[in-house]
Amino acid sequence: MPIIRVEKVCHTYSPGTPLEVAALKDITLEVQRGEILALAGSTGSGKSTLAMMLNGLLVPTKGCVLVNGQDTRLKKNRRDLWRQVGLVFQYPEYQFFEENVFKEVAFGPSNMGLPSAEIEERVNRSLEWVGLDPETIRQRSPWTLSGGQKRRVALASVLAIGPNVLVLDEPTAGIDPAGKRQILDLIKNLQKKRDLTVVLITHNMDDIARTADRLMVLDRGTVFALGTPGKIFEDHRGLRAIGLDIPYAAEAKSRLNSAGIPVQTESLNIAEVEKEIIKYLRLKKQ
Amino acid sequence: MKTEQNFISFDGVSYFYEGGESPAINNINAEIRRGEFIAVLGANGSGKSTLARHMNALLLPSRGRVLVNGMDTRNADKTMEIRRLVGMVFQNPDNQLVAALVEEDVAFGPENIGLEPGEIIARVDAALRVAGLENLRNRPPHLLSGGQKQRLAIAGALAMRPDCLVLDEPTAMLDPGGRKEILSLLLNFKKERGMAMVFITHLMEEALLSDRVWVMARGRIIADGSPRQVFRDTRLLDNAGLEPTPAALTAARLKKAGWDLPDDILDLDELVDFLCRL
Secondary structure, three states: OEEEEEEEEEEEEOOOOOOOEEEEEEEEEEEEOOOEEEEEEOOOOOHHHHHHHOOOOOOOOEEEEEEOOEEOOOHHHHHHHHHHEEEEOOOHHHHOOOOOHHHHHHHHHHHOOOOHHHHHHHHHHHHHHOOOOHHHHOOOOHHHOOHHHHHHHHHHHHHOOOOOEEEEEOOOOOOOHHHHHHHHHHHHHHHHHHOOEEEEEOOOHHHHHHHOOEEEEEEOOEEEEEEOHHHHOOOHHHHHHOOOOOOHHHHHHHHHHHOOOOOOOOOOOHHHHHHHHHHHHHHHHO | OOOOOEEEEEEEEEEOOOOOOOOOEEEEEEEEEOOOEEEEEEOOOOOHHHHHHOOOOOOOOOEEEEEEOOEEOOOHHHHHHHHHHEEEEOOOHHHHOOOOOHHHHHHHHHHHOOOOHHHHHHHHHHHHHHHOOHHHOOOOHHHOOHHHHHHHHHHHHHOOOOOEEEEEOOOOOOOHHHHHHHHHHHHHHHHHHOOEEEEEOOOHHHHOOOOEEEEEEOOEEEEEEOHHHHHOOHHHHHHOOOOOOHHHHHHHHHHHOOOOOOOOOOOHHHHHHHHHHO
């Protein structure tokens, strides 16, 4: 059963003015419980607009969004929606304002009026979930942390609210390769071990290849493709035409094939492509 | 060392943030020549942004000195001139936009330095064209998408016609197509106008296009050379918390599996070419 249903959603900014922009046009989407759904699209394709609709920060001008059956248009549902669907914005660390990590992560649960023991427990648990040691990090100023650590603290502060769905807007932008890998592994773990549903908004096709179960590609407010990443990434030309790219493994596969080195795997895992290369080299040697 | 060509030079520069125990950048000695394209790579916290902010006097050295076109950045009388010569674009565009309309935002800098209206219009048009924002010129910046805002920040900097443009991960929020497009437009602009460019990035494929790469780690420049020289040194990259290009990694793994591949494969073209010739 889908946890989020987006039904024939349209969204127009500044309607009826000369600045009118149709950001989303007739979008229908079901986010399944426990999946990692990636949302890709070039700049201005409507990804972030759609993301803000998933927890009622923005309400569609036409159509509706249902989260666990609750309509985001109804005001009485909003408070609950914010708790169920956690939104992590681009560069979330720019929004830090507390003096230490504990207070930063405790901000959400404190606002929910939880007893202090429960707050304590939630902060510790969320920090552990993002791979940070609560004891050593809780008193540190968020500003003294590395880029990757800051990003994980921001993630923990949303997890502390206890959402079922995490919406992540470019979670690895501006993070170095090692930090990037940690964050992607972490997202996978949250899905597998904590049963979270994840909507991952990104321009990074390799991040999608590495983590996503399904992929929706938006182009100027409409659905360009919806399906498994493996299938969608076969359309190199189409994706490039709308300003996207394909992951390294898919690119390698296609270049090798057209150079006469047969690579038969469907996988987007580069290790599988390399196995095929070795097979070819062995045959050639004989 | 101090030839005519050195546009910016760092002489033994260290910088300590308030309360910081170790320097964010440590004894930097380096030069940027006129018209040169330098890519700066390094893990988060390696000192890249601190280094960049010294190039137009946004930060002043705790030790050592920075000269821009011969002017010491610590000389407050020269700050305005230095900032006109060296433009800066940051990662987060929201902090850099000031006006109510896109074109006004781009015109803000040129107006502030008192240019003629005709000149302002010419510069704004050219900058909007380079950034691919011509058809959005009459929109309010807050209605732009994240990537469009980033393009706008770049246009604003270009309209000042700097001799050197310092970009701190300006493509982090752009889609792959936009990223390639902006970089090639910047390269054209650089070629036409002889503008130097310092480009901070995490993306090896962007750094491959530069004349010179600086690799930073723990506040120091630990490598300074052509992209080819620097990228084949996997131990150095590892030490800096960086990853070789994906094609180099594939080549390295094939090598480990017992196949004889050269060390200097950096992209897929080179990899496929070599495999075909085997």
